[in-house]
Amino acid sequence: MLYTTYEDYTNVTGSDFVKQLEKQAEEKGIKVLSLDFIFGFRHIVTDKVITNPEDLKGLKLRVPASKLWIDTFNALGANPVAMPWSETVSALQQKVIDGTETTFSFMSNSKLYDLRKNVALSGHFLGTGGVYISTKVWDSFTDEQRKVIQEEITQAAIDNNKKMYELDEDFKKDIVKNGMILNEVNLEEFQKRAKKVFDEFPGFSPDIYEKIQNEIKK
Structure with a gap:
């Protein structure tokens, strides 16, 4: 519940604040090559229109078996149910759970539009990844090698994020075409929770x- 755009995230990773954190990591033997690989926002999928946190009260939502996910959805007022993704579709079919939270890509690829129709655009988590290397290994490279590696990793993140924008639109069009209804949420209230x-x-x-x-x- 921090970022609303990919640029919000990459602007923060490029800030002096994060550069200082990277220096602290380097002191611990970890060289950060990039924090900028993005894999999409996650949203809430149910048959109920979710606009405010109060709308989540009592709803059983599938989440990964992660304390961060569980704590977050408890804070938002839902009833998080931790289970593997492999069991989620059958749990939705059997109505063991009321809904789930996931990315546009999973909604499309798993055909969740056949099981639930509403998507609350909560953007509660932004999937990201980083590239790290041991400082001992990094220091063993020549200046030229380090330059090439850093340039390629930086460009790979830029290319990845550009592709994510395209994929987001493609997957979103697919789920809407198949009957899913997207709605905005009261983001400020979600952030407070x-x-x-x-x-x-x-x-x-x-x-x-x-x-x-x-x-x-x-």
Whole structure:
């Protein structure tokens, strides 16, 4: 519940704030080559129109078996049910769960439009990936090798994210064509509910929510 666009995320990863974090990682032996690989926002799929967090009350939503996911959906007011994705379609068919949360690509590829019709555009999680290497290995390369590796990794992230924009539109068109209805949510209310996760989650830095929000505003 931090970012609303891909640019929000990449602007933060390019900020002085994150560069300082990368330096701290390097002191621990981890060289960060890129944080910018994006794999799409996740949204809520149900048969009920979800606009505000109150609309999630009592709904059984499939989530991955991750404390972060479970804590987030508890904070939003839902009843998260942790299960593997391989069991999700049958659970939806048998109405063991009311809905799930996932990306446009999974909605399309798994034909979730045959099982549930509403998509609340919550964008509650943004899937991202990074590329890291041991500083010992990195230091063993020549300057020229490091230059080439860094350039290629940076360009790969740019190409990946450009492709993600295209895929998002393709998958979105497909699910709408097959009967899914997309609706906006009261994002501010969702963000208010989710903030407690940042305050309480083990290992998160104090005030990290405010720090990242400040970087987005910059």
